[in-house]
Amino acid sequence: MRRTEATLAGRVQDYFESLQVTLCEQLARMDGAGSFRRDEWKREGGGGGISAVLADGALFEKAGVNTSTVWGEFDDAFLKRVGGTQRKFTASGISLVLHPLSPMVPTAHANLRYLTRGDDVWFGGGSDLTPSYPNEEDTRHFHRSWKAVCDRHDGSFYERFKRSCDEYFYIPHRGEMRGVGGIFFDDLRGDLESIFAFVRDCGDAFLSSYAPIVKRRRGEPFGERERAFQLYRRGRYVEFNLVYDRGTSFGLATHGRAESILMSLPPLARWEYCFQPQPGSREAAAAEFFQPRDWV
């Protein structure tokens, strides 16, 4: 699985795997009780990955940080879905999903990826926040953090990637976003060294976008009502990931490791037919909150 480190592909894989180690250390420290279980796996058909999952921690009900580097050829069914004729692909990436136990602490997600199809090479990635309860202060902090990262590389990035994020994490059948967005980029081509520098900056910046929010919210009291609402909102998270998320579709369709791909799903989720929050309640405010807005 290891490639020559001197190639871009090798350096990217190397960065993702060292970022995984750093993030796991920092997240375990932040949790204070849980620790990451680490599994290495091989993919039939080429490549493999390392999954690291912390379950039932003090802060995180589930936290996963996965890396994978896979290669192979698209089968007929997948080729039909994605179009084109080139079957050969490689995909290297890191994915992070944090599902806190407390409904007052938002779920967070980040992903960085390096893809090739034939001679075509591009980067993708992003990070987004999914609170159960609306909180303007947290949302502004999160967006401002990512705007600062973007602005260090290209003055147009934040606006473009924020809009892409609003579009990507939209759940059509619910008429709302999965959460409050962040940044999302795909098909970043061109000066690959500069793009890789931006991607590294994103990876290194994740914790500063999220840790201050955790610090503010983890001590907030909650009860059964807030927990029930969190599980209900997590149902939307499941709907988005299984119905619309391209990474999940790609992983399942290319016969990736199901346990690693579905690490993103919450530990517990709830569906309630025609749930109607009390008018004027914090739960009622949530639905309006999960619409695209200017957050900086």
Added chain:
Amino acid sequence: MRRTEATLAGRVQDYFESLQVTLCEQLARMDGAGSFRRDEWKREGGGGGISAVLADGALFEKAGVNTSTVWGEFDDAFLKRVGGTQRKFTASGISLVLHPLSPMVPTAHANLRYLTRGDDVWFGGGSDLTPSYPNEEDTRHFHRSWKAVCDRHDGSFYERFKRSCDEYFYIPHRGEMRGVGGIFFDDLRGDLESIFAFVRDCGDAFLSSYAPIVKRRRGEPFGERERAFQLYRRGRYVEFNLVYDRGTSFGLATHGRAESILMSLPPLARWEYCFQPQPGSREAAAAEFFQPRDWV
């Protein structure tokens, strides 16, 4: 929404709606505590339906019996997915999903549908069982009930529809079926009156395929371990419905009523990374059980 009863389409819709009333009465009686909430809805673009959901009953944590009759034209995205050029469609159907509270009582599903696309007309349907814990006696009863219904109409039906069910309810990324199958049929064309007689027989037979299983299992004791395993198995149910189920995809892609389409999702579901049941336990036996087998 009401059509002339004399047409086949009108008679089918009429049958589905009267079956819904009967099933709700019988299921509420079986539950003993809960009652069905009934919602009529209209679909923008044509048609509508009636959703009936019982929540937090004594037997059923969630039970849903939906009917709908919708019509319209496929949009470009959906046309691309299904192929062909004919956009005009109508779809009339009844769907039933029962999620018992007790892990010892299997989840059950049935669906009957009447579809047209341009001049093409066909029926589809079926019923399948999803226990958390393997039980041969229950599974044999369920399959024998459906074989008896099939045999009254065509000696080849059970074998064909049982195989289709094994194929349809397969979860590729898990390498197992959603449950223990039953029957599944689609694209039943030809003598539509005879097919409608078979479809009615299926609708009328559902309770006798399921009620004896409920009677045997509802008194069985269970604890936290069994409940946790049920919620874990329900996670697979969610995965199947959101990733692979054609009815769910069709409903979401044709802008159906999300609350009615997703009525099939369990009230609570759980995901556990790399769950490994104790060797030799009943939980370990489940994975082997959910493979196609001869049950009659």
